[in-house]
Amino acid sequence: MxxxxxxxxxxxxxxxxxxxxxxxxxxxxxxxxxxxxxxxxxxxxxxxxxxxxxEEFLCVCAFEPENLWQLYDPYHHIWITIPVLPSKVRHLAHFGAVSTGGKLFVLGGGSEAVDPLTGDQDGSFATDEVWSYDPIIRKWSQCEPMRVPRAMFACCVLEGKIIVAGGFTSCRKSIALSEVYDPENNTWDSIQNLPYTYNSACSGVVIGGKMHVVHKGLSTVQVLGSLSGGWKVEDHGWLQGPMAIVEGVLYVMSHGLVYRQETERRKMVVSAYEVRKRIGSAMIGQGGEIYVVGGVIGPDRSNRDIKPTSDVDVLTVGSERPVWHRATPMSRCRGTILGCTILKI
Structure with a gap:
């Protein structure tokens, strides 16, 4: 050689x-x-x-085209298209997406897609699939499946391991089951279950080294401080809406405004009126900025059509006067964002 x-x-x-x-x-x-x-x-x-x-890349999967992910390089303003996720489930949605160890992980989710020719339902509401994408070798690999199928669940990385909690099973029943995945050994282990289940979708955010499980429409937050510890139930009274963590601080978009949400109080940062018009977009923090990606526009009084968009808007929250600016739009993906996370390569 x-x-x-x-x-x-x-x-x-x-x-x-x-x-x-x-x-x-x-x-x-x-x-x-x-x-x-x-x-x-x-x-x-x-x-x-x-x-x-x-380098840190923004990873995005949108409704169109199906099962396709793109990576955004914010320094060079370039979108990179990676191979299509090879799942047999068409239009995979309601999954968990995280990254650790330089790999992108897509967990669970399902599909209610209907075959346009036969009218048959294609796929199921929830699966136990786990996929990892290695950007260095540019290849998707199927990992050890979760112990139960789940969709609309909380998924975070804590101490280098992936934790999944709550959500719904394939029969649309809410569950409290929690488990942890070790990427190095490709194994799953059980951890303490959530204290409560609710008949609503949940998501997870990591703040201060702790995983917070947030249920849509509820102020109750279930918190996991470490893998060896148990869940605690707290009532934070956080605003409802899209959330993003920027440099360890929680920001929430609610009623057309972006707030800095702290433990006991909140502070209005800037208006998000124009961004608010987009339905189904993703909001995520990267560096000292908030990215709002994709979604659909309309219908409204002037236009009855629904228009999928590839737009990306960025807010630098660390500046004295935060102002929105437009970043390079997605080159392939558009519409409702199904998955969004940050990948460090």
Whole structure:
């Protein structure tokens, strides 16, 4: 095998390659087979960790086209399309999406899609599927399934492991069952179940190193401080609406306004009137900014049609006068956002 860079040990050359931005990797792979193998190795990911050259990407899956994910590079303003999720479930939705160890994970969910030709339902409301995408080798892999199928559940990363809690089973029954996935060993273990179940969808956010399970329409929050501990029930009185964590602080969009939500009080940050018009968008924090991605516009008095959008709006919350600005729109995805998370490569 030829050396990566003539005159340099391969270990040193690999660290040099680790500084190259991720979006340029496809071009570098054309140099030689040796470079291609190096750029698609987990050793490169470890080298990027060691030299501090990792990049954060926004990962998005929308209603159109089905089961397709894109990665957004906020520094170079580029959308990267990855291979289609190879699930047999068409129009997979209501799943959990998180990242850890440089990989994207898609867990559970289901589909109520109907075959346009036969009228038959395609798929089921909830599945136990778990998929991981490795951006270095550019490949989806099927992981050990969850112990029960679930949809509309809370899903977070805590201590490098993935926790799923609550949601609904395939028979649309709410459950309290919680479990934890170890990505390194590809194994699931049970943890203490949620103290309460509610007949509403739930989501999870991590604040201060603790997982918070939030149910739609309820002020009650169930909190897990560590994998070895148990759940606590708290009443925070948080506003209802899309949530985003920015530098450890919770922001909520409610009634056309963005609030900074703290434990005992809240502060209005900025108006979100124009962004509010988009239904089914995703709101997520990255760096010191809030991204509102995709969704559909309409109908309204002037237009009865529903228009899927690829728009991306960004709010820099750390500035003295936060102002919205438009980022590069998604190049392939559009419409209701089904999954959104941050991936560090």
């Amino acid at each position: 030829s050396a990566l860079i003539e005159g340099l040990p391969d270990a040193v050359a690999l660290r040099c390659l680790a500084y190259v931005p991720f979006y340029l990797h496809p071009s570098l792979e054309l140099v030689s087979r040796t470079w291609r193998a190096a750029l698609r190795s987990r050793e490169l990911f470890k080298a990027r960790e060691e030299v501090g050259s990792q």
